[in-house]
Amino acid sequence: MELTELERQSLTEVPHPSLPPGSNLYGSTKLFPDYQAEDGESYLTLVHGIAHESSVSFVAILQATRALRKGFESVIYFYGPGAMNCMATRGFPHTGDSAFAGEHNINAQIETFIKEGGKVYVCRFGLSLHGLREEDLIEGVIPAHPLDIQDCVIHYTRKGAIVNSTYML
Numbered sequence: 001m002e003l004t005e006l007e008r009q010s011l012t013e014v015p016h017p018s019l020p021p022g023s024n025l026y027g028s029t030k031l032f033p034d035y036q037a038e039d040g041e042s043y044l045t046l047v048h049g050i051a052h053e054s055s056v057s058f059v060a061i062l063q064a065t066r067a068l069r070k071g072f073e074s075v076i077y078f079y080g081p082g083a084m085n086c087m088a089t090r091g092f093p094h095t096g097d098s099a100f101a102g103e104h105n106i107n108a109q110i111e112t113f114i115k116e117g118g119k120v121y122v123c124r125f126g127l128s129l130h131g132l133r134e135e136d137l138i139e140g141v142i143p144a145h146p147l148d149i150q151d152c153v154i155h156y157t158r159k160g161a162i163v164n165s166t167y168m169l
Helices: 005-012 056-069 080-086 105-115 124-129 148-158
Strands: 042-047 073-078 119-123 142-144 162-166
Touching: 042 056, 042 148, 056 073, 056 080, 056 105, 056 162, 073 080, 073 105, 073 148, 080 105, 080 119, 080 124, 105 119, 119 124, 119 148, 124 142, 142 148, 148 162
Parallel strands: 042 073, 042 162, 073 119, 119 142
Antiparallel strands: none
């Protein structure tokens, strides 16, 4: 493809790459202690965000996994449209195929979370809102009654849990 003189000028105005690979762009000073769970501490993550619509759901799962690795009893509860995150049937053109890079990041992270000892709940009403079937859930995800979300929050709050509630419109 032939470039115009102005296009060539625009390309060379700023040298590329401005920094070689591996250069630090940001400092690495951590401001707070690396807290670990004390005996009996819990961490509840509520996810109301839709898979792939933003990073909210994925980051919430990563935070719950980090809490689990710090020794917290870590639980994730997907409700409303967040229930879509729990589907094992994601893929195109076949289940398990990734139509785009990262399509299965959420699935893989939920599977890792469960494998490492985390507990995952999904609201049955959230599933029904989107025509999702329980038999299509990621293995180990526990279906829950619609009235359980509030009682789950009460349960973990009474236990003194840290509650991370993520919500996406």
